[in-house]
Amino acid sequence: MKPMDFYEYLKYNAEPLFDEAVGHVRLVAISIGIALVVGCALGVLAHRSARTRPVILAVSSTLLTIPSLALFALAIPLLGLGTPPAVVALVLYALLPIVRNTVVGLASVDQNVLRAARGMGIGSWRRFARIELPLAWPVVLAGVRVSTQIVVGIAAIGALVNGPGLGNEIFRGLRSLGSPFALNFVLGGTLGIVVVALLFDAMFILLRRFTTARGIR
Amino acid sequence: MTTSTPTETTEPQTGPEPAEDTADVGATAVRRTRRKLVLRWMGMPALLALAFGALYLWVSGQELDSIEKRTLNASALTQRVIEHLQLAAVSTLIVIVIAIPLGILATRRSARYVAPVLLALGNLGQAIPSFGLITIVVLLAGVGFKSVVFGLVAYSALPILRNTMVGLQQVDQTLVKSARGMGMSPMKTLLRVELPLAVPVVLAGVRTALILNVGTATLATFFGVKALGYVIFQGIQLDRTPVLIVGAVMASGLALLVDYLAGVVEELLTPRGL
Numbered sequence: 327m328k329p330m331d332f333y334e335y336l337k338y339n340a341e342p343l344f345d346e347a348v349g350h351v352r353l354v355a356i357s358i359g360i361a362l363v364v365g366c367a368l369g370v371l372a373h374r375s376a377r378t379r380p381v382i383l384a385v386s387s388t389l390l391t392i393p394s395l396a397l398f399a400l401a402i403p404l405l406g407l408g409t410p411p412a413v414v415a416l417v418l419y420a421l422l423p424i425v426r427n428t429v430v431g432l433a434s435v436d437q438n439v440l441r442a443a444r445g446m447g448i449g450s451w452r453r454f455a456r457i458e459l460p461l462a463w464p465v466v467l468a469g470v471r472v473s474t475q476i477v478v479g480i481a482a483i484g485a486l487v488n489g490p491g492l493g494n495e496i497f498r499g500l501r502s503l504g505s506p507f508a509l510n511f512v513l514g515g516t517l518g519i520v521v522v523a524l525l526f527d528a529m530f531i532l533l534r535r536f537t538t539a540r541g542i543r
Numbered sequence: 544m545t546t547s548t549p550t551e552t553t554e555p556q557t558g559p560e561p562a563e564d565t566a567d568v569g570a571t572a573v574r575r576t577r578r579k580l581v582l583r584w585m586g587m588p589a590l591l592a593l594a595f596g597a598l599y600l601w602v603s604g605q606e607l608d609s610i611e612k613r614t615l616n617a618s619a620l621t622q623r624v625i626e627h628l629q630l631a632a633v634s635t636l637i638v639i640v641i642a643i644p645l646g647i648l649a650t651r652r653s654a655r656y657v658a659p660v661l662l663a664l665g666n667l668g669q670a671i672p673s674f675g676l677i678t679i680v681v682l683l684a685g686v687g688f689k690s691v692v693f694g695l696v697a698y699s700a701l702p703i704l705r706n707t708m709v710g711l712q713q714v715d716q717t718l719v720k721s722a723r724g725m726g727m728s729p730m731k732t733l734l735r736v737e738l739p740l741a742v743p744v745v746l747a748g749v750r751t752a753l754i755l756n757v758g759t760a761t762l763a764t765f766f767g768v769k770a771l772g773y774v775i776f777q778g779i780q781l782d783r784t785p786v787l788i789v790g791a792v793m794a795s796g797l798a799l800l801v802d803y804l805a806g807v808v809e810e811l812l813t814p815r816g817l
Contacts, residue, residue: 384586388799391754391799391802392794392795392799393757393759393772393794393795393798394758394761395761395762395776395791395794396775396792396794396798397791399775399778399787399790399791400788400791400792400795402779402787403784403787403788478670479670479671479673480672482672482674483674483762486776486779487779496672496674496675496678499678499682500765503682503686508682509679509682509683512675512678512679513679515675516671516675516678516679519670519671520671523670524670
């Protein structure tokens with residue numbers, strides 16, 4: 327039997343590959359969404375209180391040092407198999423860049439601007455939502471972008487805990503090691519992930535343009 | 544730099560990304576420095592000792608069946624740790640030997656058109672997932688220690704290459720000029736002025752590569768090398784939670800320990816003037 331070339335493989339597997347890519351994107355989007363909320367909250371907390379700052383930064387940096395396979399595996403006894411353990415592990419991985427950039431972004435806001443706002447009688451909540459956060463936002467968004475890059479790649483290993491995504495295609499290739507099709511599966515999964523990563527990156531360029539406050543664009 | 548981690552050095556060259564700024568954010572209270580220093584150097588070893596102690600007590604309190612005993616015994620686990628460290632050490636050494644000279648070459652004047660291309664290619668390459676990359680290498684080169692090392696090298700070369708280039712590029716050019724004006728040869732300028740000034744950034748890259756390798760080495764179990772990932776995967780496949788937890792905690796502990804030691808070495812190797 328003649329081994330299928332990569333083009334033929336793509337032609338016959340376009341549909342399942344696309345489904346896996348959609349699963350991959352969805353997994354990453356959910357994880358980054360959660361990480362953005364949690365990470366921003368932790369970042370604001372770390373910015374406000376000097377006491378918690380080193381702890382929050384140290385914990386989130388420790389999380390990123392833990393090998394991905396170990397973190398996915400540790401989620402299994404708690405959450406079983408499937409999407410939940412994958413999401414939890416990915417959220418934990420995504421935290422550090424978001425938290426750190428939130429802290430740095432908030433610290434870079436000019437204190438005089440905030441004092442002026444206070445003098446104008448703007449309340450603390452509105453000061454945060456209308457002035458501090460918009461000014462820090464480009465830096466926060468840069469952190470989210472870094473997180474997304476990391477998570478898109480690590481999500482491939484989520485297939486190990488029966489998570490969705492293109493990692494399944496790589497595992498399929500790994501299981502058929504030695505067969506002439508193995509390389510096609512692995513290439514399909516890997517290149518698919520590269521495409522997903524580039525699409526996310528392009529999205530962030532647009533997002534940055536449209537969500538940055540007009541005055542600091 | 545209590546928070547040195549992979550991403551801290553991922554993008555030292557792009558504008559808004561704060562690369563090392565976090566250190567300054569918290570450096571206001573001088574009187575707390577002492578306590579901070581103690582926390583910084585003693586915190587991680589204490590945490591690891593606690594985690595390993597708890598793990599040991601928990602496992603020795605468990606009734607292990609014959610399958611669990613096969614993976615969870617001192618000699619087997621020691622062998623896993625040794626293979627894990629071998630993978631990480633060999634691949635990191637190879638990466639250092641390849642990527643630092645390459646980074647130096649790429650920042651020489653004669654190569655100034657190559658450098659941006661190299662960085663752009665590297666950034667693009669970062670989108671390739673480690674797992675896919677190593678699987679491709681193994682499919683092409685065969686299962687075993689050498690191919691896994693090859694895959695790890697391919698994956699972890701970028702941080703060192705990039706940090707070497709960025710580290711050398713950020714050296715104040717007037718210093719280089721004055722060194723040349725004092726009659727130093729280009730080689731001597733490189734060795735005595737440029738490289739020492741670039742050391743902190745280069746070391747951060749080496750540390751990042753090392754951590755990447757220690758982490759990614761857990762995947763070696765899929766490619767016929769029984770590092771600590773083997774223990775984790777056995778736990779998953781055979782549905783034995785103690786095995787899974789021991790593997791995962793040991794792999795994590797090892798990564799954190801290596802990161803901690805790398806941080807100590809980083810501190811010691813940084814030239815005193817900086």
